[in-house]
Amino acid sequence: MDIAQQLQSIRKRIANAEKKYHRKLDSVILVAASKCRNVSEIKEAISCGQRHFGENYLQEALPKITALQNENICWHFIGAIQSNKTKLIAENFSWVQTLTREKIAQRLNNQRPDNLPALNVCIEVNLTGEATKSGIRGDEVLSLAQKIAAMPKLKLRGLMAIPPPLEDFAHHCKIFHKLFLLKQDLNDKGFDLDTLSMGMSDDFEAAIAEGATMVRIGSLIFGSRRS
Numbered sequence: 180m181d182i183a184q185q186l187q188s189i190r191k192r193i194a195n196a197e198k199k200y201h202r203k204l205d206s207v208i209l210v211a212a213s214k215c216r217n218v219s220e221i222k223e224a225i226s227c228g229q230r231h232f233g234e235n236y237l238q239e240a241l242p243k244i245t246a247l248q249n250e251n252i253c254w255h256f257i258g259a260i261q262s263n264k265t266k267l268i269a270e271n272f273s274w275v276q277t278l279t280r281e282k283i284a285q286r287l288n289n290q291r292p293d294n295l296p297a298l299n300v301c302i303e304v305n306l307t308g309e310a311t312k313s314g315i316r317g318d319e320v321l322s323l324a325q326k327i328a329a330m331p332k333l334k335l336r337g338l339m340a341i342p343p344p345l346e347d348f349a350h351h352c353k354i355f356h357k358l359f360l361l362k363q364d365l366n367d368k369g370f371d372l373d374t375l376s377m378g379m380s381d382d383f384e385a386a387i388a389e390g391a392t393m394v395r396i397g398s399l400i401f402g403s404r405r406s
């Protein structure tokens with residue numbers, strides 16, 4: 180896989196989607212999902228100007244973060260969070276996109292180092308009610324958002340979702356639209372959310388059509404995962 184070429188082609192597709200769906204140019208951030216990728220693959224993406232990377236597993240991420248600490252990278256935690264991992268997550272990441280529990284939020288808030296700015300967080304929402312998917316129900320979001328809003332070392336930026344794969348464009352749009360409405364509703368209730376993290380390799384254009392401000396793409400950049 181030619182990472183440089185893939186990144187260029189994805190950026191072009193993002194720009195085309197921004198134009199087609201009347202989104203502002205450069206309003207969508209590309210987060211490279213780099214789980215299972217090694218430091219040299221990540222470096223190759225960095226050399227093409229990629230700055231945001233998402234990691235799912237803390238133990239796998241830490242050596243990469245250390246190896247790349249002199250690069251100007253913004254690390255996003257996008258995996259399931261165990262409570263015994265919160266301290267290292269709070270110390271090493273700029274974003275946590277997968278918050279689903281008050282207890283985890285509280286720990287991240289308490290463990291975020293004083294010398295770092297507030298940790299940017301998104302609440303992960305399960306839009307389809309699939310039991311196998313992570314994320315909380317739409318009707319549970321307001322209550323968690325209110326609790327996070329009271330935590331000074333967390334900055335609630337928005338919502339994140341991972342809808343099921345293998346659906347057509349229109350169906351994807353319908354699911355992503357639910358997240359858009361949920362964010363609108365929170366902002367109507369006084370929140371100031373600016374982030375909708377939705378869309379992956381197979382569905383990011385539908386996500387952009389529905390208001391995504393971040394798309395998280397892995398296999399399209401780096402090739403299919405080896406593990």
Ligand SMILES: *Cc1c(COP(=O)(O)O)cnc(C)c1O
Pocket residue numbers: 212214235257258341379380381395396397398399
């Ligand atoms: C792996 C992953 C992605 C990227 O998935 P691809 O299909 O490889 O683009 C996005 N979001 C999350 C949370 C992931 O774990």
